[in-house]
Amino acid sequence: xxxxxxxxxxxxxxxxxxxxxxxxxxxxxxxxxxxxxxxxxxxxxxxxxxxxxxxxxxxxxxxxxxxxxxxxxxxxxxxxxxxxxxxxxxxxxxxxxxxxxxxxxxxxxxxxxxxxxxxxxxxxxxxxxxxxxxxxxxxxxxxxxxxxxxxxxxxxxxxxxxxxxxxxxxxxxxxxxxxxxxxxxxxxxxxxxxxxxxxxxxxxxxxxxxxxxxxxxxxxxxxxxxxxxxxxxxxxxxxxxxxxxxxxxxxxxxxxxxxxxxxxxxxxxxxxxxxxxxxxxxxxxxxxxxxxxxxxxxxxxxxxxxxxxxxxxxxxxxxxxxxxxxxxxxxxxxxxxxxxxxxxxxxxxxxxxxxxxxxxxxxxxxxxxxxxxxxxxxxxxxxxxxxxxxxxxxxxxxxxxxxxxxxxxxxxxxxxxxxxxxxxxxxxxxxxxxxxxxxxxxxxxxxxxxxxxxxxxxxxxxxxxxxxxxxxx
Amino acid sequence: xxxxxxxxxxxxxxxxxxxxxxxxxxxxxxxxxxxxxxxxxxxxxxxxxxxxxxxxxxxxxxxxxxxxxxxxxxxxxxxxxxxxxxxxxxxxxxxxxxxxxxxxxxxxxxxxxxxxxxxxxxxxxxxxxxxxxxxxxxxxxxxxxxxxxxxxxxxxxxxxxxxxxxxxxxxxxxxxxxxxxxxxxxxxxxxxxxxxxxxxxxxxxxxxxxxxxxxxxxxxxxxxxxxxxxxxxxxxxxxxxxxxxxxxxxxxxxxxxxxxxxxxxxxxxxxxxxxxxxxxxxxxxxxxxxxxxxxxxxxxxxxxxxxxxxxxxxxxxxxxxxxxxxxxxxxxxxxxxxxxxxxxxxxxxxxxxxxxxxxxxxxxxxxxxxxxxxxxxxxxxxxxxxxxxxxxxxxxxxxxxxxxxxxxxxxxxxxxxxxxxxxxxxxxxxxxxxxxxxxxxxxxxxxxxxxxxxxxxxxxxxxxxxxxxxxxx
Numbered sequence: 008x009x010x011x012x013x014x015x016x017x018x019x020x021x022x023x024x025x026x027x028x029x030x031x032x033x034x035x036x037x038x039x040x041x042x043x044x045x046x047x048x049x050x051x052x053x054x055x056x057x058x059x060x061x062x063x064x065x066x067x068x069x070x071x072x073x074x075x076x077x078x079x080x081x082x083x084x085x086x087x088x089x090x091x092x093x094x095x096x097x098x099x100x101x102x103x104x105x106x107x108x109x110x111x112x113x114x115x116x117x118x119x120x121x122x123x124x125x126x127x128x129x130x131x132x133x134x135x136x137x138x139x140x141x142x143x144x145x146x147x148x149x150x151x152x153x154x155x156x157x158x159x160x161x162x163x164x165x166x167x168x169x170x171x172x173x174x175x176x177x178x179x180x181x182x183x184x185x186x187x188x189x190x191x192x193x194x195x196x197x198x199x200x201x202x203x204x205x206x207x208x209x210x211x212x213x214x215x216x217x218x219x220x221x222x223x224x225x226x227x228x229x230x231x232x233x234x235x236x237x238x239x240x241x242x243x244x245x246x247x248x249x250x251x252x253x254x255x256x257x258x259x260x261x262x263x264x265x266x267x268x269x270x271x272x273x274x275x276x277x278x279x280x281x282x283x284x285x286x287x288x289x290x291x292x293x294x295x296x297x298x299x300x301x302x303x304x305x306x307x308x309x310x311x312x313x314x315x316x317x318x319x320x321x322x323x324x325x326x327x328x329x330x331x332x333x334x335x336x337x338x339x340x341x342x343x344x345x346x347x348x349x350x351x352x353x354x355x356x357x358x359x360x361x362x363x364x365x366x367x368x369x370x371x372x373x374x375x376x377x378x379x380x381x382x383x384x385x386x387x388x389x390x391x392x393x394x395x396x397x398x399x400x401x402x403x404x405x406x407x408x409x410x411x412x413x414x415x416x417x418x419x420x421x422x423x424x425x426x427x428x429x430x431x432x433x434x435x436x437x438x439x440x441x442x443x444x445x446x447x448x449x450x451x452x453x454x455x456x457x458x459x460x461x462x463x464x465x466x467x468x469x470x471x472x473x474x475x476x477x478x479x480x
Numbered sequence: 481x482x483x484x485x486x487x488x489x490x491x492x493x494x495x496x497x498x499x500x501x502x503x504x505x506x507x508x509x510x511x512x513x514x515x516x517x518x519x520x521x522x523x524x525x526x527x528x529x530x531x532x533x534x535x536x537x538x539x540x541x542x543x544x545x546x547x548x549x550x551x552x553x554x555x556x557x558x559x560x561x562x563x564x565x566x567x568x569x570x571x572x573x574x575x576x577x578x579x580x581x582x583x584x585x586x587x588x589x590x591x592x593x594x595x596x597x598x599x600x601x602x603x604x605x606x607x608x609x610x611x612x613x614x615x616x617x618x619x620x621x622x623x624x625x626x627x628x629x630x631x632x633x634x635x636x637x638x639x640x641x642x643x644x645x646x647x648x649x650x651x652x653x654x655x656x657x658x659x660x661x662x663x664x665x666x667x668x669x670x671x672x673x674x675x676x677x678x679x680x681x682x683x684x685x686x687x688x689x690x691x692x693x694x695x696x697x698x699x700x701x702x703x704x705x706x707x708x709x710x711x712x713x714x715x716x717x718x719x720x721x722x723x724x725x726x727x728x729x730x731x732x733x734x735x736x737x738x739x740x741x742x743x744x745x746x747x748x749x750x751x752x753x754x755x756x757x758x759x760x761x762x763x764x765x766x767x768x769x770x771x772x773x774x775x776x777x778x779x780x781x782x783x784x785x786x787x788x789x790x791x792x793x794x795x796x797x798x799x800x801x802x803x804x805x806x807x808x809x810x811x812x813x814x815x816x817x818x819x820x821x822x823x824x825x826x827x828x829x830x831x832x833x834x835x836x837x838x839x840x841x842x843x844x845x846x847x848x849x850x851x852x853x854x855x856x857x858x859x860x861x862x863x864x865x866x867x868x869x870x871x872x873x874x875x876x877x878x879x880x881x882x883x884x885x886x887x888x889x890x891x892x893x894x895x896x897x898x899x900x901x902x903x904x905x906x907x908x909x910x911x912x913x914x915x916x917x918x919x920x921x922x923x924x925x926x927x928x929x930x931x932x933x934x935x936x937x938x939x940x941x942x943x944x945x946x947x948x949x950x951x952x953x
Contacts, residue, residue: 116720116838117869161673169732172671175648188929195836197868198645199907200634200684201914201922202952203934207680211673228727247589254701258774259732301731302782309775363668365589395670396590434672441674449674456661460941461676467940468933479675 017076021056021100024066029106031055040081040101041092048089048443051097052079059106061181061189061220068218068473069187071100077473078102080214082156083127085148087359088442090160090213090478099476104155107220110134118226119178119195124155124219131224140226143170143262147343155219161211163438165342168394169262169299172438173210176225180206182217185469193223208464213440214475216468230262230299234310235329237338239290240322243368243393246294248322250394253296256313260306263297264394265342270403271390272341278351279344283337285327294393295342345390346399353404354414355388358421360428361437364396371398374427378402381423382416397437400424425452441479449479490547494529494573497539502530502579513554513574514565521562521916524570525552532579534654534662534693541691541946542660544573550946551575553687555629556600558621560832561915563633563686563951572949577628580693583607591699592651592668597628597692604697613699616643616735620816628692634684636911638815641867642735642772645911646683649698653679655690658942666696681937686913687948689941703735703772707783708802710811712763713795716841716866719767721795723867726769729786733779736770737867738815743876744863745814751824752817756810758800767866768815818863819872826877827887828861831894833901834910837869844871847900851875854896855889870910873897898925914952922952 022030031037032054042049053076058064071078077099081091093099108125115138122131128149135142144157146164156162158180162173170176179194182205192206209217240246246266253261269291275282286293298313300306310328317323329335349355362370375387384405391399402420404413425435425448435452436445450458458480465472465480495503504510505527515522526549531537544551550572554564566572581598588611595604601622608615617630619637629635631653635646643649652667655678665679682690713719719739726734742764748755759766773779783801790796802808822828835843848860857878864872875893877886898908898921908925909918923931931953938945938953 114836114838117836119836161677163671163673167671171648174677175644184929184933188932190929190933191927192930194905194907196834196905196907196910197837198636198640198834198865198870198910200636200909200911201907201918201926202684202930203689203937204634204647204680204684205930205933207677211675211677216676228731230731231728255704255774258701258703258772299731301728361669361671363587363590363592364670365587392671397671432667432669434667434669434674436673437669437671438673445674453674454664456657456663457665457675457678459661460657460663460678463940464676464937467936 017074018054020070021054021067024070025056025058025063029057031057040084040103043089043092044085045087048092050093051095052093052099052101053097055101055103057103057106061183064183064218064220065187065189067102068183068185072186072471072473075471075473076100077476079475080104080155080159080218082124082153083148083151085152086156086160086442087439088444090440090442090475091156092443094477102218104153104220111221113138114195115140115226117195119223120226121193121221121223122154123221124153126154128152128154128157135226136229139229141229142224143227144173144176147346154222158210158219158222159212159214160440163392163395163397165263165265165392167392168264169259170227174207177206177210178223178225180209180219181221182209182219184217185471185474193221195223213442213479215465215479216474228301231301231303232306233297233299234306235297235335235338236310236314236326237285238294238296238314238326239286239288239324240292240294241324242292243371245322246292246393247364247368249294249296249317252317252322253298253313256309257298260298260300261394262299263295265295265391266393267293267295267342267345267390268388270386271345271388274348274352274388275341275344278348279340282340282344285338286325288325290324295338349388349401349403353408354410356402356414356417356420358400358424359437359439360400360424360433360435361395361397362428362431362433364394366431367393367396367398370427370431370433374400374424377423377427378420382420384408443478446477446479490549491527493543494527494540497543498529498531498536504528504530513557513576516562516565517558518560521565523566524568525566525572525574526570528574528576530576530579534656537656537691537693538660538662540575541656541658545659545944545946548944548946549573550949552948553577553628553632553691555597555626556621556624558625559629559633559915560912561917563913563915563948564629565916567950575691577626577693584694586611587668588613588699590668592696593699594666594694594696595627596694597626599627601625601627601630608699609702612702614702615697616700617646617649620819627695631683631692631695632685632687633913636865636868636870638736638738638865640865641737642732643700647680650679650683651696651698653682653692654694655682655692657690658944658947663690666694668696684913686915686952688938688952689947691947701774704774704776705779706770706772707779708770708808708811709783709787709799710758711767711769711787711799712759712761712797713765713767714797715765716844718795719765719866720837720841722767722769722790725790725795726771726786729782730771733771733773734867735772736768738768738864739866740766740768740815740818740863741861743859744818744861747821747825747861748814748817751821752813755813755817758811759798761798763797768811822861822874822876826881827883829875829887829890829893831873831897832910832912833873833897833906833908834868834870835901835904835906837867839904840866840869840871843900843904843906847873847897850896850900851893855893857881916951919950919952
């Protein structure tokens with residue numbers, strides 16, 4: 008596409024589909040859709056187009072496919088890998104699904120609901136709660152991110168250990184294909200073996216194979232009680248032993264198991280308002296453990312019992328059980344403020360990696376040593392979903408170092424960490440996806456036959472390459 | 481392919497790959513591989529080829545792809561839709577994966593194991609149990625069926641309500657493509673968002689897109705205790721209310737919820753050795769309810785509590801809790817003998833359908849009425865996985881009717897039932913797959929865009945059409 012002003016007939020054609028108010032070219036209104044949250048990626052666009060329905064989305068796709076105009080689907084614009092940001096050519100269209108924000112159906116008896124792509128995650132959670140059900144996907148940006156983006160990136164979050172990734176929470180989807188055909192797959196069925204599983208091809212494809220416009224989501228019984236503990240442990244290996252004990256006592260009721268390093272707690276205590284350490288001593292590692300139950304009583308006793316067993320077995324050093332919802336929120340603050348407070352300690356080089364759960368302690372030790380050897384004084388802030396083997400292995404700059412000089416080593420540090428990930432047969436993108444950030448890396452690290460098959464599928468489903476080009480592949 | 485004797489160079493070429501002992505053309509040895517369990521499908525074959533490794537399987541595929549020789553993958557040959565049976569041309573090769581029966585790795589700490597396609601389901605369950613873990617897939621043919629077949633058909637079974645279908649139990653797979661390339665996707669990772677989800681494309685594709693040679697499977701904590709109840713209810717709607725109560729008390733601990741009609745119990749009592757009704761009165765419907773727990777104690781109290789609540793609420797009529805493993809087996813006999821005993825009551829026309837769980841009572845009423853109106857005296861034996869909305873809606877011939885004349889109405893009865901299924905947005909193949917049996921039906925009932933996409937994927941991954949042709953599509 009050219010750098011020139013958008014051809015008027017294109018804008019007119021799009022306006023005929025969605026209404027002229029929803030073909031946005033005003034730079035001030037466009038701006039927020041052209042940059043991603045960390046500011047790592049910034050693009051340009053022909054226009055922002057905002058369809059209100061599946062039919063409009065299909066018409067926009069067909070229109071653009073006919074004219075070879077690339078579409079960049081966008082939801083809440085909270086993605087962390089640049090997948091929702093157009094390139095710098097100015098020839099792409101940002102297709103916002105935000106206006107498609109209807110909850111089409113909530114069927115408590117079938118434990119299913121059908122929502123459109125533009126419904127926020129918090130909105131979906133709320134729709135479930137209103138019929139006393141749980142939609143368990145939960146992540147920091149839930150107030151802003153949308154179901155379409157959650158599914159397109161196969162989002163993870165803090166409840167994966169019990170309920171799985173976004174992919175696992177989907178019964179069916181509605182998808183607009185590149186040429187405007189619509190897959191009507193909004194089934195509420197729990198079992199359906201009539202042909203190939205198409206939904207999982209589009210889930211996690213970051214908008215490169217089709218545009219998810221709606222989804223039938225699984226609902227779960229809303230837990231009646233919850234117990235939350237903040238636990239001090241000597242090291243990640245002991246944390247895994249605690250997980251084993253927790254599962255012995257609570258089985259699938261272990262709904263969160265988050266690892267937090269000492270330095271992470273110190274960061275939050277230093278920078279987050281109202282944060283305080285629930286434990287008296289300075290433990291080297293902490294675990295935020297939450298268990299949920301359908302029973303109105305007994306969950307506190309289960310938590311107390313498992314912590315007692317862990318304490319007697321020498322697995323944990325200390326623990327505090329939240330005595331109120333307020334205290335529970337205070338525990339969670341120590342985990343949830345982590346992402347933000349790293350910014351207050353200077354530059355931070357990020358990794359979203361996973362290894363087999365059992366390998367996480369060895370990975371942490373080896374990757375930390377490698378990074379500290381490569382950048383003396385660098386401060387490893389490794390935290391996250393230990394129960395899934397998913398570590399946000401972040402590296403804060405040495406105290407007093409030059410921020411820009413440190414960040415200039417981003418790719419070199421990535422390589423040090425990813426080499427250790429590879430040694431443990433891990434993943435270089437556990438939950439954030441590929442987008443632009445890890446596209447080149449994917450080409451170097453992915454099984455080559457899988458890459459070939461991915462390219463063949465892309466060519467089959469999007470022969471003109473109009474769907475989010477330059478992302479993933 | 482011709483009807484003539486196999487070209488000697490083909491057999492010699494295959495023998496060079498797998499060894500001449502594993503290219504079987506002796507009709508006596510071939511016979512068992514050419515007919516499926518119910519005798520509905522019978523085929524012919526050029527040969528039975530039995531590779532011992534992924535490398536051999538890949539070489540066989542490349543060899544056959546070069547020569548346009550179709551391959552029909554086969555595991556334990558227990559499939560119910562003819563997917564594993566060659567056509568009648570005599571030009572296809574049956575590719576048995578049974579010799580690939582190694583448990584490559586069991587990693588209890590990572591809750592994962594890697595097994596080859598030819599491991600039986602019972603073998604996989606046993607490998608998990610030996611490290612005190614559960615591999616929860618469970619179905620009647622588990623002693624014979626293989627993991628490759630379970631995954632290729634996305635098998636269901638009696639624990640789907642808690643653990644999901646076969647698809648949900650897979651972390652990664654190894655797949656031989658039509659041209660012999662190998663996707664190495666045997667990851668033990670719980671989270672990996674590096675590109676398209678290829679595994680779910682091959683799972684449930686019935687060997688038409690690739691040949692699954694090994695899988696990394698999820699393991700679960702092995703439940704410490706279990707309670708099993710046999711419950712009498714007035715109708716399926718009350719059964720669903722019982723499910724709701726069971727989930728209120730036991731949450732994800734509800735591990736089986738099977739519906740059995742009066743006539744099914746009567747069939748089993750009449751034909752299965754040692755069967756007896758655990759309940760005093762003749763209830764119109766019964767439920768086999770099982771809950772599992774990680775705790776060594778408390779599960780009996782939970783079961784007693786939920787049954788008490790259901791009794792007091794007028795939801796159930798009576799219930800018996802198994803007091804021993806022997807009694808538990810006796811309860812399960814009433815469910816598991818059901819498939820077999822129908823054969824003793826004359827012809828049986830089968831349906832494996834699903835509807836949204838909440839719609840199951842209305843579906844059962846309407847479909848039963850429609851069938852009884854269409855074939856006066858026909859005896860509906862509708863049973864199965866009510867908690868998943870999956871009903872084995874079988875129809876036994878009227879007492880004293882002519883078996884052949886009744887069975888001649890197979891397709892007409894199917895149409896009556898499937899019309900009701902469609903009215904509830906249900907599936908005409910909930911867990912058995914499509915194979916040959918439902919291929920034509922799929923063409924008439926599936927979303928046309930989905931069918932188009934399926935055909936495009938087939939053409940992309942198997943351009944010469946050598947993988948299980950005539951199945952699914």
